[in-house]
Amino acid sequence: MDRVISLPRPLRPALRAVTYTRWLHLFIGAVLAVVVAMVSPGLGNDTSLAHFALMLVTPVPLLAVAALIPAMRTAESVQVDLLLYPGDRPHPDIARSPSQSWGDKVRVFGWLVTRLWLGFVTVTVTVNGAAGVVGMLVPSVWDGLTAEPLGLHEHWQWWYRLLAPVAAVLVYAALWASGAAMAALAPKLLGPSPAERLAKLEERTERLLEHNRLARELHDTIGHALTVAVVQAGAARAAGSPEFTERALAAIEDTGREALNDLDRVLKVLREDAAPVSRRPTLADAGRLVESARGAGAEVRTDISGDLDAVPGPVSREGYRMLQECLTNVLRHAGPVPTTVRIAAGGGRLELEVRSKLPAESAAGTGGSGLRGIRERAELLGGAAECGPCDGEWRVRVELPIAG
Template identity: 45%
Template sequence: MPRILAPLLSAVTYARWLHLVIGCVFSGVVLMVYPGVSGPSLAELLVRAVPVDAVLLVAAALVPAMRRAEGVQARLLLVPDRERDIAAEPARTWADRRRTAVWLVGRVGLGTAVGTLSVLVPVAAVDLLTTRTPDLQGVRLPALEGPSWYPLLAPVLLFGLGWLIVWAGRLQLAMAVRLLGPSPAERLAAAELRAERLLERNLLARELHDSIGHALTVTVLQAGAAREVGDPAFVAKALEVIEETGRQAMDDLERTLALLRDTREDGPGAAGEAAAAGGDALGSPGSLGSGEAGSRGDARERPGIEQLPTLFDTARAAGSPVEAWIDVAPAKLPGVLSREGYRIVQEGVTNALKYAPGEPITVRIAVRDGRLELRCVNASRTGGGTAVRPSPRRGGKGLRGIRERAVLLGGEASAGVESGEWVLAVRVPLRLGA
């Protein structure tokens, strides 16, 4: 019973009924103007008014603002589950105008039927309750002698009218979603816009994770080592490393905040364009080679492979020996490969410092068969010996970011245990898009 009665007691049902009645009011106004309220029957009058209604509604649909007005009204009274399912934008194309015309004709037709029944059914119910020979809008029931069962039909009629309003409101909502909602092309454009914004946020989050995460890891390790050692010379060196790492992190943070400002001021896509200009060309595979210079990019140049020795010195100062072989000339690498290569190695070194502090780190960078290969290897300690480091938690942002960078560069990345060592390996083509 609650499931049967709940829709009849819902405020949503009567908000939708009001939306339907507004359509009936329009039809009634037209009916009074033409062909007038006098005639053989209400049904014939309505049939005569239909062509006039249709012509006026189609003409109204040609006005771009009509679609916006109908969308706003449908959002308010039809109460959709999601407002974006019903657009509130003016008509921009002839397809929008055609859909608006179909909506207006369907809305007024359904509203006229529901509005008319909303008047006739209660009158019929009262007739059943008050007379022994009721005339239900031209359908005259036979007179009864003795106790009459006609009054029992009154609640049945009212209950049926209630559920008719419920289903008519749902049908009206479905029509609004179909005819006033975004077209397939608009839905595709909205999906592309959401994907672009998500990609921009992921890009900025990855930049912050790589740069700030590395800086915090080094700072924590240096501060802890300085506290344990207590040697003034070591403490001074640790403070120097902390200062330099903090300064680099501040530069990276300022660059990322600048990209955020570009996004807000220039609209969606600005972060991707600024990233491409500054070397963060990860928005899409097609953008990887674009914008090596630019007014914004020059001021926000990211570090490349040529800055790796400084990174290794920082790791050594944190207590982890680093052996590095860089068998490639940074000047011969595309700028984006140099910058993304630096970020990949930085993340590998950061993970080694975090999960295996003090253990040796081996880094190899070389070009083989037209591909840039980066390999970062380290082990971890358990007690007094060397043991395999447990894998970082599943779904870690660092390894996921490395894989995303490699894929967007057209390559691949792998990470796991090999012969008792943790190995991070990345291979990307030298020619972008190859």
């Protein structure tokens, strides 16, 4: 059986591609400094402080102009994804949109300057460090180097070869640390601004609210369909009439088909399917719910006034779901009892009221998830819902504003 040879933990980054892509990222950032050094005063033996200052300061105005370009943040973010975090999914804390504010541009400028200066240090350490390590191993190379900065003798000594591995590790550690520093700074300087983070949080909140709404719709639709199916099946078995059984099966079929359509629509939304989804039912489709309840044996009387087609879409759709939940609760808790449905639209408000015989065994509690959902829907639309016993009946009354 083959054994896998693993390096000591401190040396493991040497085998990771990210160490070298980060090194390349810093090298690219130092290009302007190298260009300045080649133009004036030229690459040579001038190692004065003024020489280095010229290389590091001259490109700064150019970087300031580049930072003013909104797309610069996007370009830098692409490089960060490719070189600082290669192979990983896009870093969640890196903004990939153009700069939106002066604060974004200032942070991009800080990023460019940091990349320039740290990149220049990385180039210097790489070139001189590599030359020093090779010189420690090869005497002829050492004779062409300046030994004083290393604190060593001017002429090569045999024991320099013993220092070469130590020097190589130090150079490697410096390069790894530079790359890690840039990776740590990237989310701070190229990350989204507080306003962008807030907008992203609001978008996520909207998605969660939408998913909760869809889950509630599924609860209402599937619960209604199953309740109707159970009541219809029980009534058909008790009646023992072929004609009644035929009507019950037809009602079950219609209700099940409607539930399947709603289920398909909700799943398409959750999957973010590009295909158009079917229309959500509104109060104009309330007749389907009434006929479904009647098919289950309930005596449903309706009193509808006003133009339901003129009710705003959100209010009408939520009103449909409230009515569906009310009729489902009637069939589930009281059975096929006489029920009155009143819908009135006009005067800037929509009134929805459902009355049914109160179950004999209880004054039905008001803490069920269905009733709580009705109250929540009403409150979100700026209205109110009342649920409870009234004059010997169970009443659900909802009032919603529809003006404007």
